[in-house]
Amino acid sequence: MYAQAYFAYDSKKSGGVTISHLRFGKQPIKAPYLIHKADFIACHNQSYVDRYNVLEGLKQGGSFLLNCTWNERELAENLPTAMKRYIWENKINFYIIDAVGIAQKIGLGGRINMIMQAAFFKIADIIPVEEATNYLKEAVLMSYGKKGDKVVAMNNAAIDTGVNASVKVRVPASWGNVQAVEDREKPVPAFVKNILVPMNRQEGDALPVSALIAVEDGTFPLGTAAYEKRGIAITVPAWQADKCIQCNQCAYVCPHAAIRPVLVDEKEMAKVPAAFVTKPATGIKDMNFRMAVSPLDCTGCGNCAQICPAQEKALVMEPLATQLGQAELWEYALSLTPKPNPIKKETVKGSQFEQALLEFSGACAGCGETPYAKLVTQLFGDRMMVANATGCSSVWAGSTPSIPYTTNHCGHGPAWGNSLFEDNAEYGLGMLLGVKQLRNKLSLDIEQAVQLDLGDEWKAACKEWLEHKDSGQGTREKADRLIAELEKVKSNEPLIREIYKNKDFLVKRSHWIFGGDGWAYDIGFGGLEHVLASGEDVNVLVFDTEVYSNTGGQSSKATPTAAIAKFAASGKRTGKKDLGMIAMSYGYVYVAQIAMGADKNQTLKAIVEAEAYPGPSLVIAYAPCINHGLKAGMSLSQQEAKRAVDSGYWLLYRYNPQAKEAGQKTLLIDSKEPTIDFKEFLMGEVRYSSLQKQFPDVSEVLFEKTKQDARARLERYRQLAGR
């Protein structure tokens, strides 16, 4: 028996679509094209039945296997009309299986691959099913053997269960008669209708060139991820209003901005639907509070529920299907009037009353990177420019056709661009230098214009702007005031017209350079270092997953000793590069290491200080990643970051060159003495624990070295901090 396989996939980091085109035959198969007529089609995600034309090309009498949580009645309610008719008209053998239910029962979480494979071999009947299950078990041993016996046993159980778990659906004759009900389409922007939706349905290749008129220069509109409503979560948080203490931590850590506090004023309260539960906002007068959840944008990681500090959890993870009613309430919440932030935005709670200008990205469930980026947009998003290195952060932030960076009600949002892997720092510096040049010119113009006889208010607005032009704090208000004056004076003076033309540059921009450790520590380091050394006012945020995440986990210079990664299959031998120490060596670079899950306040402080520092800043953020193999699962990625700090594995610190002038310590070590065992932390992640399994002889030595490297680093920092 020969097999051939082609895989077509989109670029979403999770919940994206992979289409496997498989052929089997007694002769070698040399068919260099995809399958257009299939005997068997399986759909592994029930939400796809609405999103893709799943059955396209399935032969008459062919088989269709759908993984879903629906019973036969629910099936009838949920399958789209066209699918029902196709099944009936083409006499499709239709099977369903609840692979998620089985996987969870076995302990495999959301990993349904073995169950679905076993079911496939049972239904497709390509080789005797006993043979197939034996092969599958051999493959399990080969693939997961190094991950331990437990993993092997669970996967074997998945095979044994999966092979008999599919149920043939009795297709009722009524499916042949159902009338296609035209969905009431919500009005959406032309870009979404004409480009985003077709591309997301994997029908982008069929778009005519004419469809791309208006975006032919490659500039795509922001905020389009909000139209995807992918519904990929298995469970989503359900808010328990009575338990909630309104701390906003759930929103703070959410990687997808799918849970947000909403404030409702008295006028609005009079009109809210009954299901729109609220409670009086603690400490905010005449306001009600609601934690809104978007079930269709949530990826179901569960970090929100895990992080909830309420005595009884105010968030409970519930099956998606039970929470679909929240979708409408989410839209309702977003339709309320934006309120000025009632508390200081530079606090954990206050930051969440600011609109996230990064939402619903394609990042994995539980991603350790996006919560940092999201927070930055909440603080500075309306005046941000971002140069993004190639890597996960360029993929979750810019997977054509959708863009998760968005704009606020004034139309202000981050300007975002991605250049090459190796030149991102330079790209970001270029953005800054261009803006600097324009603002210098603007400044000279305003210095001249202040002399014009245009009244005292004009003069005052100009002077205020000139005085504060390089300060981020309050820059929007000062710019708005000057713009209002510009509009008021209605002068035809060329100088005034010139200033008005450049009014977008009146706001002090916040320049950011984003990238992962593969970029910052390795491929882009030469440029990063040069840009930091330049002394210019740029802010660098490194998502440190300690591995090339986007390409599947290759070793980078951020990978610590002993970690198993691609190109370091027997554990990395050299230690983790100390990027922060390198940056500190200049003496004029703000440097911080943060870990949101470990210290939300320190994370916020570091980001705020970095942005305010009038020179280069480097913030290195610990980001748990699927490549780490968290034994606790990605639903505990925030807690894992805490364990990294608590064990002394990851150090929290802030180095602020300005502190010296104020007579304070430049280097502050924010980590406390380790409270959990270092090796215990390592053993919680497959990247380390599998070393012990595969190379027991060297693992102890390498683990000890990892620990000693971390200790030596702490010691070095303490020396520099003057203890």
Add this chain to the structure above:
Amino acid sequence: MYAQAYFAYDSKKSGGVTISHLRFGKQPIKAPYLIHKADFIACHNQSYVDRYNVLEGLKQGGSFLLNCTWNERELAENLPTAMKRYIWENKINFYIIDAVGIAQKIGLGGRINMIMQAAFFKIADIIPVEEATNYLKEAVLMSYGKKGDKVVAMNNAAIDTGVNASVKVRVPASWGNVQAVEDREKPVPAFVKNILVPMNRQEGDALPVSALIAVEDGTFPLGTAAYEKRGIAITVPAWQADKCIQCNQCAYVCPHAAIRPVLVDEKEMAKVPAAFVTKPATGIKDMNFRMAVSPLDCTGCGNCAQICPAQEKALVMEPLATQLGQAELWEYALSLTPKPNPIKKETVKGSQFEQALLEFSGACAGCGETPYAKLVTQLFGDRMMVANATGCSSVWAGSTPSIPYTTNHCGHGPAWGNSLFEDNAEYGLGMLLGVKQLRNKLSLDIEQAVQLDLGDEWKAACKEWLEHKDSGQGTREKADRLIAELEKVKSNEPLIREIYKNKDFLVKRSHWIFGGDGWAYDIGFGGLEHVLASGEDVNVLVFDTEVYSNTGGQSSKATPTAAIAKFAASGKRTGKKDLGMIAMSYGYVYVAQIAMGADKNQTLKAIVEAEAYPGPSLVIAYAPCINHGLKAGMSLSQQEAKRAVDSGYWLLYRYNPQAKEAGQKTLLIDSKEPTIDFKEFLMGEVRYSSLQKQFPDVSEVLFEKTKQDARARLERYRQLAGR
């Protein structure tokens, strides 16, 4: 009056040839080709009369101006026959001028340009001579105004003197009759005769392709700079045997390996020529000592004489012409049998009994870079591989056609290559990885071969090699012993033949990566950092001139605050990058900062330790440079390095990761407390002093910052060293 100028030049850093092709006329000149028929030719260096066909193309009745120290009688003795006949037969108006004598009298050292320009305008009579001198003086003010009044005054004096200093030679009729005496040509290698000499005579373009057969792959033979005998010095050291204390420091600091200690045994003593003065070698039995000088290879910098610690200087700088007799004695000295080093080669004195395998390079007189490279070749040259970054070090070491790297009497010498500016570290790492692979294979072969029944001596040689194969110390002897065994066993065993084939890899190689600060701090840093992080056993030597020297002094990240450089015309604002601190942050990189002129022992120790360290090493060497504008002149470049250290401007330290295991301090600060004033040091170099002149308002602030940067750095190092 219009002028047109083309300049053709070779790539020697000093003493090279520049040919200025100048045209003047009342109409604009658009002649895009060089001059083949000239009215006037000047030769600014008397040694050129033998080396180039200087008068080629000079018209009948044209003028020839020769800068020389010869009077008319000496002229007759020294001019080559062909030149004399050309002058007579073509009725050339022949002028001489002693521009060097004038420049020295005025205080301009070897700078003769203004004198020669003035003399040109006088003789060539293109514009009225008063006008010409006025223009020249205007140009002086523009070019040198920022260097201070004294410099302007000296140059004006040079113009005033030069304009009347040329003397017309009464060409005797006898010059028309002189017979060309065929020089007794010393036998030289074919490469030298057929390629090097024509190319050096600027006749390379006329070489037929066939002349390059045998070097068509770009591999040029080593040791060819020794055939150049450029004779570009004005004064050269004359050894005062009676005063000499045999410390070898003069040889140690010589940038061109043009002064070397020679040992003469008793047998040889019996045959030496009378002029070959020696004295009994101190502490070495039955040996005589001589400090040999090569007047034709010397560039006349005078650092040897300056550094001589003898109570009365044992080296006195004398005009080249008076020392030409030494040339033959130099050749004689080199012809003596090589002696095993009678003392430890890892000492300043002992190192100089090792043959310099870098000699007579094209570097500037007083170059701060070459003494380091030369010393490395004395210690490891017979087993070195060098990857060289683009920059001065690639130019002085590899100016086609000649190569100053050479081989010893066994034919062993450095293998040297130059790749791109930006990838030199990777290039050097590649050399190592290639060799490592071959040696690993060799090692496996020998492990097998030791089992063969080839006698006890064979087994012993194999075992000894296997045990010590990765140690540089004694590797040559162990390899030689094994090679001798290989030749003795004369086995046809394929394994033995394979080992013999790879015998060049038996010696542990010493892998070096050379480059300047423009490479190491800037353009090649991304790669350098990656290579250091790799943990591989490479040695990096950075010639830190704190500026892009080769291209004329652009600012690099090694340039300290306040220094004036190209792209930092008003003084650099950011501080010097701390390359050493960055390398130390890995914890497994050997790092040292050295300054030969400040501490010869520490320099030697650092280089020896770096090479012995079985991992990556980085040695940052302070290298005074013509771009610094030393007020004391390049003859005191070694002393300037000492002042840099004595003022606290440059820090000496060694960081040895291995020390930790031995329970010792990893970081040793070798500098002492500053003994001279920091600003006094700065004021001794035009790169700093000119800031004061041009930007008096900011200079004090910037000087203070430079000082504070250096202080802060020292403080940081002390913290890390644990005081």
